[in-house]
Amino acid sequence: MSQSRFTQVQDGILLGATQIASPNFNVRPPDTDIQLIVIHNISLPPSQFGGGYIQQFFQNQLDWSVHPYFQTIEGMQVSAHLLILRTGEVIQFVNFQDRSWHAGRSSYLAQKECNDYSIGIELEGSDDLPFEPEQYQALVEVVHTLRQAYPKIQRHIAGHSDIAPQRKTDPGPYFDWQLFRNMLAKYK
Numbered sequence: 001m002s003q004s005r006f007t008q009v010q011d012g013i014l015l016g017a018t019q020i021a022s023p024n025f026n027v028r029p030p031d032t033d034i035q036l037i038v039i040h041n042i043s044l045p046p047s048q049f050g051g052g053y054i055q056q057f058f059q060n061q062l063d064w065s066v067h068p069y070f071q072t073i074e075g076m077q078v079s080a081h082l083l084i085l086r087t088g089e090v091i092q093f094v095n096f097q098d099r100s101w102h103a104g105r106s107s108y109l110a111q112k113e114c115n116d117y118s119i120g121i122e123l124e125g126s127d128d129l130p131f132e133p134e135q136y137q138a139l140v141e142v143v144h145t146l147r148q149a150y151p152k153i154q155r156h157i158a159g160h161s162d163i164a165p166q167r168k169t170d171p172g173p174y175f176d177w178q179l180f181r182n183m184l185a186k187y188k
């Protein structure tokens with residue numbers, strides 16, 4: 001039986017995660033239970049890692065003039081509940097009780113607006129490169145703890161491309177769902 005470093009969710013906060021506040025959230029609709037985890041990838045600029053630009057982006061503090069790509073996302077206000085860096089460090093931007101802005105127009109099992117009832121987890125990565133073992137390890141530990149804190153999640157874990165197939169490709173072909181599921185099965 002494996003043990004998670006992220007053993008507890010307390011008032012919507014993941015203990016063990018670095019906390020950085022994003023202003024990009026609002027309240028979930030009344031009486032909405034968390035019942036889905038959405039996995040994404042993001043890197044800024046694309047396929048470049050480190051630099052802290054994702055963190056700045058989610059805080060609405062990114063200097064759009066730093067890179068030409070940044071101008072294509074200028075003014076966007078988005079977030080995720082969690083970001084898992086290449087090192088496996090986990091950063092929380094939005095309280096799980098609040099609605100973060102990660103999914104956009106989306107649908108899961110015919111239920112629209114996934115942001116209303118999901119937790120969004122971004123992996124620092126791209127559609128072109130493998131993810132790091134440290135990221136799978138952190139993701140599995142986090143998902144295990146979230147499923148215990150929010151039991152309606154059960155097996156409802158989807159990629160962004162699953163809930164918005166016309167618009168989105170992440171977490172992409174390099175995200176190894178089989179490895180992820182096998183690792184997760186070791187946690188009980």
Ligand SMILES: [Zn+2]
Pocket residue numbers: 039040041102160168170
């Ligand atoms: Zn995404």
